[in-house]
Amino acid sequence: MHQAREWNGDWDWETGSRVIADTKPWNESYSEIHEFVTSRDGEKIAAVVKTEDDTHVPCVNGQPWSNTFEKAWSLRFCPDGRLFCFAMNDDEWTAVVDDEPWEETFDFVWNPQISLDGRTLAVNVRSPEGYGIALNGRSWEQRFVEARSCVLSPDGLRTAANVQMESLAEGDILGFAKGVWSLAVDGRPWDARFLNVWGCTFSDDGESVAAEVRPNLIEQTIAVDGKPWEQRFKAVWEPVFRPGTRDVIAPALTGEGWKLLVNGKPLWDRSFTQVWHQTFSPDRRIVAAVACPEFGRWTVVVDGNLWPCTFSHVVMPPVFSPDSRRIGAIFRDEGSWGLVVDRDPWPDRFDMIWDPVFSPDGDTVAVKAEKRGKYYLAVNGKVYPRAYDAMWDPQFSPDGSKILVRAIADGTFHRIVLPVSEVVG
Amino acid sequence: MGLPKLPKVSDPGLDETAKMLTPQRIEEVINRVIQKETAARLKVYMNTCVHCGLCSDACHWFLSNDRDPRFSPVGKVKQTLWEILRKKGRVDPDFLKECSRIAHTECNVCRRCSMYCPFGIDIAYLLLLVRRICSLLGLVPQFLQDTVNSHAVTLNQMWVKQDEWIDTLQWQEEDARDEVKTARIPLDKEGAEVFYSIIGPEPKILAQLIANMAQIMTVGGVDWTMPSLDGWDNSNMAMYSGDFETMGRVERVHHEAALRLKCRRIVMGECGHAFRGAMYDGPKWLGWKEPPIPLIHAIDFYHELLTSGRIKIKQKFEEPVTVQDPCNVVRGRGLGGKLREIVRMTCANFTEPEPGLEHNYCCGAGGGTINCGPPWKPSRVKGNRVKAEQFEATGAHIIITPCHNCHSGIEDIVAGYNLGMHVKFFSEILVQVMDVPEDLQA
């Protein structure tokens, strides 16, 4: 999110509403229109459509691509505005970016991962030789019995997946117990084998990887670059690296309950009924997580301090403002969804709410929220009265004074730039 | 006791793993579980039971095995947990193999017996505790452990690979279009009203059920989605093997997949144990008092579609039908009434099973028992003769079973006792009788 400043400077920030596309005529041209996606700058709306000759093609602002496909799915805009999808012709699958299919084709492709700047794209692939990853059209040389994830380093240069090193006969529980899973980085597997490898993450320089591992049937721990922590636990969740360091932070189920650990030792002097989704502030100084301090109550914990408000059903992963000053998290409580920012829940509740988006200076927070099937923009706790049929996450201008709303009303896709002052009144 | 010897069943999950156990390890694990993992209710249950045996007549295993006391609920606890506690964990591997046999393969944790115990003792809980001990010691029947391994690796119970899952949905969508021309299975649709989850055997061996659902959703005008990645399988055999850590992981992935897609609620396919895992045991282990977003079983969902008129019936199903009341959604959730209502709305000729509703007998497959695999099938089928008699008495041709375990278990019973009946999921009836509006017809 802190990169938004670089990206959106040259967008059209003139206040007002522009119609980008009327999607109603698409219904006449095509027998089927799949889900709409929009570019972050609000200049494009696209969907996979089905043509008269039963082919599928992404259609952008009403213009279909020149390539057509027997099947196409997973359509999405990259953060840099390029349009991506998976597509198949003659039983061969590949990724297509802005109407350009990758040269290499596969038996199957799935699970697209796009780097923050949008320039790098990694996917899981299956070919007759086995399972692997392809990065920007080039696949790993190595293939595996199976690869079940696709993780991209923050700089977008490296990829990792948990991989199965040997095949097992059906029901071979003794073989399984010896460990046939490992983690491959850029196609090269760790020497170590485990019963399971899950939840892999890169350090921010892409040099190190950490993952949850299961050395035997009843113990779990974290392994960093193939080396497990000495400490063993009943269960662990996904690790993260402290940015700029090799320190790994992960939740683990200890004899005293769930704790956040750093390199195997307690990070804070407290345990929880549950703790997960630990997240670092952009300035790397603060760690926030979702915590369950007592059975059935959920909140945010920041550097070991629990927020006083708790919620009955769920708290979603905390989101920092780009300047690291503020934290917001959406929650579900007593049947409805809301947003809590810096310990204070907004008074309004919704049928659904999306993650908060902070202005670059952190002063303003905006969300997309749904009530009775209509979508609204809400800013700093105030709901803007205009309702839409569909909407995408709001975006702030670089100086934080304006908000870009991408929304559909009556079949028309609008790009609306609103002064924050107008929304918050 | 003068009772006949039970047939010896070989299972590497017990025979091979037992060889690796030491007395120290057994004692340490048992005492750790008893001291650290059991709630006060263990003590209460153990002190309250007066050994009256009133629970015996509740158990289909006891009734079907000619009232052999070894199969009575209290008898199963007596042969396992009582001994474990009496000997303070100083028991040997052969004894523990017997414990696994009894707890994993001869009890369906169906909780029928609790209704017959004057003190409401939860015998299923006690036998799950035995399973937990066995699981931590590595003693789990091979096929059940293999299913749990699949859960741990793939987050689904049938070793379905990620590409196979997506591929299956895509061809089921095509199949559905042969009947309903606009049928779609929207993948990863953010903000859909319904996150529809199913159990692993559907993509693996019963894929047409997915196509059925695509038709039902389309005709019902439901805004729905399924995830392209892990979290689509709502089943959980780890809950039954005793591997609660894997159980928790599976449930977290399932619920978080729905949360990530911003769906309003989860609708689960026709499976009973999956409902138990996703509604009760899983959330509880994770710290959720209830699932983080609303979650309903297929029976509830069909009831909604039919009573709201979103799906209309063209012509009722004529063949005589009866139902199986799955323990986890009828005894455990009270959906028996709604099950009858949807059956009556769609079938012209329905006969109640006797006993029915919450007093129904378990299918004999539930609780992970059917997942113990072929070696244990003969004893499982023998252990549910009363179920065969119950169905035979209805005179029905079709047994509607809104649960996967029930479905497979009852198929075994139908074959084992030559009942000449057929087993169907409710969705199979519904696609046959629902009115597909003309503009949707292929």
Ligand code: SF4
């Ligand atoms: S199978 Fe059911 S009735 Fe029999 S002992 Fe187990 S829980 Fe009780």
Ligand code: SF4
């Ligand atoms: S009915 Fe209850 S008290 Fe009597 S033997 Fe069974 S569990 Fe014990």
